[in-house]
Amino acid sequence: MANSVNLTVKLGSLIFKNPVLTASGTFGYAAEYKKYMDLNALGGFVVKGLSVKPKKGNKPPRIVETPCGMLNAIGLQNVGIDRFIKEKLPLLEDVDAHIIANIYGTKADEFVELADKLEHIGRVSALEVNVSCPNVSKGGALFGKNPNDVFSLTSSVKKHTSKPVIVKLTPNVDDVAAIATAACDGGADAVSLINTITGMVIDTKTKKPFLANRTGGLSGPAIYPVGVRMVYEVYEKIKVPIIGVGGIYNSDIALQYLMAGAALIEIGTANFTNPNITVEIIKGIKEFLEGENIKSVGDIVGIAHNA
Amino acid sequence: MANSVNLTVKLGSLIFKNPVLTASGTFGYAAEYKKYMDLNALGGFVVKGLSVKPKKGNKPPRIVETPCGMLNAIGLQNVGIDRFIKEKLPLLEDVDAHIIANIYGTKADEFVELADKLEHIGRVSALEVNVSCPNVSKGGALFGKNPNDVFSLTSSVKKHTSKPVIVKLTPNVDDVAAIATAACDGGADAVSLINTITGMVIDTKTKKPFLANRTGGLSGPAIYPVGVRMVYEVYEKIKVPIIGVGGIYNSDIALQYLMAGAALIEIGTANFTNPNITVEIIKGIKEFLEGENIKSVGDIVGIAHNA
Amino acid sequence: MKLEIFENKRVAKDTFSLKIDNPALFDASPGQFFMVKINDFDYPLLRRPFSIADFNDRHIEIIYKVVGEGTKILASKQKGEFLDLLGPLGNGFGDIEKNRRIFLVGGGIGAAPLIYLSNVLENMYGVNYKAYFGFNTKDEVYVDFGKTATMDGSLGYAGNVVDMVEPELDENSLVLACGPTLMLKRLAYVCYQKKCDMKVSLESRMACGIGVCLGCVVETIDKDFKRVCVEGPVFDYREIEWQTL
């Protein structure tokens, strides 16, 4: 049976050895996981969101558990693009998996600057543009909620990079397919969804929001039905590959995303509970395909639409 | 300690003996629960969504479990307004708790017709207008996603009823506070939120969406952080009382909603697992207030905003 | 209602018998079911429906198959732990006309409620019946009466239980059946051809079990929906729109 199943996925010029990536912010700069699993087993990983300058992030408490989920308000703490390139990337020299840089800013200029800085870094295979951040030039409303913003941001970044550009969408919108379409019109090579759903927990002892930032992003298995639904919706509207993310905790949920239309998937919060989960999910996908006598993982992408 | 805590809540001219209601669609026409609990213990109950004509609902499967939640796509099956008034209401003759009629239609006219039919039914204390339904005159987009639709629907209903009008909001929007504001501008006496979050589960065995309707509404504890966040957001923008609903499974979550700004709360999915949960939550709220030496439940409404 | 577990033991492949102390506060008819809360916290979220496999002064018995997460957790419960049961719910098989040739036909875990039914038929009604049970393999068999069919021929009749019982049925027969939907569909077709009566216990995804969520409906021939938890789980097979199952 070995090698009988083809798990490879193409995204533009890139070939991923399997559809499983890790989600930004849940896998550090990847090197941290070397102790716990074989990084080479992965299709790739998306590193923690990078900004032009190092960012300190929000005050604690930053996380709180919820039923089958958690809220986080890390505030995008990161070492900044320069230290990332100088200190973090070299640790991954020997790793045979794609590295995707997740970038964000508060103005379009910052995104462009990040794209420029990464343009000649061969080790970085693609950019994932996190549009779930406040657009300071528009009074702080999220870039990702407005199709025009997403369109223009995507086109700006595209102009400054030759790498595939993935636009990561927020679920906190009326119509995610409209935003995805705007990203594609702007030239996105793929879209990834979903980022976290905004939530709040109140500490009834102190009678205040639990998180210092008040609200946080809901992730974990609780949200997977929302992610699957959005991937399904977007798949009907766009032509470029979709990367599915949100609450993937086991290979059944991973397969649901693929069947809904995701060509690749990202595993986030599940890495916290089980640092080896990605490897187990790859195995589970392979076994499913073998059991069903399906030759290539591509054959099930979007298959739920045939119903 | 008895009677030391004041649990009553006022909504317009109505007085609720405590802030706990049941959510539409999760409590039948209420009489079903007589066997399992004391209906008189409740502040009130919102009955299953009513339409002008009886409605058959969607094909099964209609429900599926998810991590700490469930999806439903009942399709608003109901006996219709006339049979409700003739057959179901009389069963509640002896019950001392407010009955709120949840109404919905596919055109504004239908909502108005329902309001008219209920106008002289004294047993019904208020109307809850479910705007999470497709507006046929606008190509099927939900009423509840468009502030103008919500405004005009609310004002139409208001013109045809003297009862308090509660507008029930969908969470599947960019900016729930904008929709809430539109409802208030239209004359809403209160808003309730949240209705379910749209989701999908795919059956990997059949490779099809599990529900016959494909998508369904996510409810249960999984969604409570989203509901609390939305109540918190809306509380800062409107003056009328908020009814908090979504994932309330115990008195701690109930208290979170109150502290976020809800004057009343509705319990939904939790009734399925524990038919007596509403009574337990009322008890838990009372004990909390006693323990904290708080005289009236009104004193904690919105208290998390003081932080 | 929290009741103490008296015994929870494996009786066949992936199949367990769970005996729970009977508080003797209520009666239960064959075909009725309980909604069982799996853990005393909110996961898994929904209660699971299980038929009554036996019911006497001392114990309520449920026989269940491990098929998913809930039943897997259930299998790990030990004597002395408590389980929260809601019920008995549903209509049950109801009154049985004595002057009929009665056939109990069960498939797989669907044989469970027929065990209690057989006890009641024997002890309360004093009527005769024949029982036919179908399983995939010998390892799965957990009933010790009636005739057995196995798909792989490892025990009894080799093949489908419907084929085994078919020759026995005629216009005077009353079939009382429970099992996988496909088996029941075939059986319904046979009964239709043989013009015999059948009461059939159906399964459906349930959230509440008490008639309020409208989640568990099946389509009936008059193009209406009926709730399996209240109007069922036992239906006259003529009511059901079988193509929709």
Added chain:
Amino acid sequence: MKLEIFENKRVAKDTFSLKIDNPALFDASPGQFFMVKINDFDYPLLRRPFSIADFNDRHIEIIYKVVGEGTKILASKQKGEFLDLLGPLGNGFGDIEKNRRIFLVGGGIGAAPLIYLSNVLENMYGVNYKAYFGFNTKDEVYVDFGKTATMDGSLGYAGNVVDMVEPELDENSLVLACGPTLMLKRLAYVCYQKKCDMKVSLESRMACGIGVCLGCVVETIDKDFKRVCVEGPVFDYREIEWQTL
């Protein structure tokens, strides 16, 4: 890493000692912790951090207090069941300078890691130390060495453990402490005044325990954030921006 439970028994009010078979695959230093998966399904979602209360060839011991849902479920686990542990994690108390007057100061469940620390100090380093433990009441006490303070005076010194240890401290003292944040804050103030050293084990909400989520940070005096799970849980008290706690 799934390890078998050897014992899980109540040792004081709401307090349990959990002994787990030690596979002898790794070493562990005092002050390090494990991330424990409570159930073998996804609820509760996150692992819970617990310090090592003892560590020997045969067992890993954790002493925990039932404070919420996770610890409540943990208390119901039985000998023979398996628990999934990730660790040992964090820095631990590190090397201890022998020529200091060493004080272990623990509050409530925070005394747990100091038990293992005391064993290592005695057996490996052969150094002397004094231990002071504070509890609310006598019922809560689960340590059998050192001096005890109780807030209600039901055992030992009546009052706060910080007040009990304060007179003993001077410039040559090294305090090794763990306990509730408020107690540690007071202790930090005392150490600051007495110009003595202190290493303190902090608590923080953790998602990953391995440094990747950035959820567990504490603010340091240089206005930076440090991860309790990697740069801690043990910190030099001078590093910490105590007002933010």
